[in-house]
Amino acid sequence: MTNKKQIKKSIDRAVEQIAIITYNCIGNPQQYENGWTNYPGKKVLLMQNGHRSERAVAGSENSAMAERIRKSTLSYLLEGIKPILPQLNHVYLYVGAHGAEGAIEMTKDIPAEKITYVMCKCNSYEKKALIREIGNKNAEIMSCECGGNYTLEKILKDIKKESKK
Ligand SMILES: [Zn+2]
Numbered sequence: 005m006t007n008k009k010q011i012k013k014s015i016d017r018a019v020e021q022i023a024i025i026t027y028n029c030i031g032n033p034q035q036y037e038n039g040w041t042n043y044p045g046k047k048v049l050l051m052q053n054g055h056r057s058e059r060a061v062a063g064s065e066n067s068a069m070a071e072r073i074r075k076s077t078l079s080y081l082l083e084g085i086k087p088i089l090p091q092l093n094h095v096y097l098y099v100g101a102h103g104a105e106g107a108i109e110m111t112k113d114i115p116a117e118k119i120t121y122v123m124c125k126c127n128s129y130e131k132k133a134l135i136r137e138i139g140n141k142n143a144e145i146m147s148c149e150c151g152g153n154y155t156l157e158k159i160l161k162d163i164k165k166e167s168k169k
Pocket of ligand 1: 100101124126150
């Protein structure tokens with residue numbers, strides 16, 4: 005490895021990289037764009053149901069079709085972070101009432117210290133049991149409203165605030 009590359013690598017490493025992932029959206033629909041945003045010392049990756057926003061499913065809609073869309077959206081999003089997982093410092097993942105089992109199972113390769121499950125009260129006992137089952141019982145759990153929109157937005161705003169210090 006050349007010296008230049010080494011230097012670049014250590015700079016990249018100094019920047020904290022955080023992902024916020026949800027099959028719903030962060031804040032209001034279309035309020036935040038998917039992708040990376042740079043803040044001083046921090047980089048945040050937003051992954052919402054953007055690529056299929058035309059098929060977005062409200063957090064409360066409960067049908068087999070709605071559940072399938074949520075699951076496929078989440079698996080798409082979680083597949084997307086796999087290649088960059090080693091470089092990510094932390095992942096915030098919304099875990100709602102529907103499709104939660106699939107979502108939690110898909111995080112079994114994310115180490116407990118790297119993930120915060122942002123979850124609403126629906127089926128919270130089952131969700132926590134599943135988190136233990138996949139080996140992430142030490143992961144942080146943050147409670148939120150159904151849909152998670154505003155809590156995820158607050159997480160984003162706190163990261164932004166924190167980066168200015
Ligand atoms: Zn809920």
